[in-house]
Amino acid sequence: MSRTRHVGLPRWVFIPALLAVVFVALPVASLATRINWADFGSLITSDAAMSALGLSIRTSAASTLLCLLFGVPLAVVLARSEFRGLGLLRSVVLLPLVLPPVVGGIALLATFGRQGLLGEHLEAFGLRIAFTSIAVVLAQTFVSLPFLVVSLEGALRTAGEKYDVVAASLGAAPTTVLRRVTLPLVLPGLASGAVLAFARSLGEFGATITFAGSLEGTTRTLPLLIYNLRVTDADAAVAMSLLLVVVAVVVIGLVRPRVAS
């Protein structure tokens, strides 16, 4: 990455920029002032905490995988094809970004719940989704899919179609072009989209509690455990919150440097 600045920045932009950083960082840093450091270790290694963290990581990984499986083709369609209703399609895909997560949860219930549109039929096959870890994964996928799609679509549009056209003119089939040219070119965008989706899944709360319920080891992810603990055991809730922040920072930090290079 080149660090040369071609155009100087006006000095004043640093003031609001700094305020913005402080606005986000200060509340998170303030968490540390509420921590009971003496018990911190035992609080974050309790059975309930470990079980919630493990469940959060497993379900977030599963939902990120689903986002990749379905989101990558969707982003390619949005960026590289033209048909009537494309704009409408894009708005639909972006909906979970603006919907309150609780609304997402109610919508998922209406679809996959026992009396839901699909859930009713799945129930007949003996497949029950409500109150299972699958419900958690579905809730997380619902809210995080747009993060992947938006990042990837943006990257695809920025990369342009020059190399795709060249590859195709040299005789490569569409699948080969996609696999060997298009996707490798947007790998950083794809990686950052996947990280965003994972991080969003890790923090998912509203849709999960509405749709999946809350049971240790099955549906009680870290955010749900924090919500449970926040009034009954404030020390534990704060410790768990810091744990979640650390995990999120590690996840984002691990991939960001590679994206930038």
Add this chain to the structure above:
Amino acid sequence: MRRLLTLLLLLPLTACGDDAGSRDGEKETLTVFAAASLTKTFEELEKQYEDDHPDVDVKLSFAGSSDLVAQITEGAEADVFASADNKYMDKLVDADLAAGDPAEFATNTLIIAVPPGNPAGVKTLADLTKKDLQLVVCAPEVPCGSAAVTVAESAGLTLKPVSEEQSVSDVLAKVEAGEADAGLVYVTDVKGAGDKVEGVAFPEAASVVNHYPLVAVEGSDNADLAQEWIDLVLSTEGQQVFADAGFGPPSS
């Protein structure tokens, strides 16, 4: 351009100013923090109170008792606190935020809520331990959850819920939606839900009675108004409102 920028920067500030300004209105405000299970009854009492005090605007804030205590200890301005459980009232007392002794004004007991028609055929408390029955209860940390655990223990049963919710209204919502076959809630919740759920009463419920105390909050600017609210709750007409909603009479 610069003028526009200044305007945009000031906009949020003026919005805050308006908010603070509304307190200077002519009406006095009485803020009542009450457990979520009291929603319907307290809303009814609000009407009576405001009829008796035309110059007072009653503001009701409903949430879990545990949430409300946390909010008050964090500095939320409440004049009266009504809890669904002595445990959370004790927290307020321990924090030196109760003005005087809390007074008990109602009791509540558990009942099994089932979807209309009772598709899983729940008849007794023991039926809740049936395999494949989707049971939802409150988490043990909240009053309705600790009551559920105590009731089950005293009956020698171990409940295996598919979900432990944070509030009784979340349990009720999952039964109403037909997601759960049964849920443990309060008698008043089933009564308040109308046709959306049915109640299955069980004799063991008598072993766990929830007590509802209320108290004026220390440091309130409206101590007199707060006391009048408490008097209304404890009055004969106030007590009738609770009886109509399915609450039991205070035990002390």
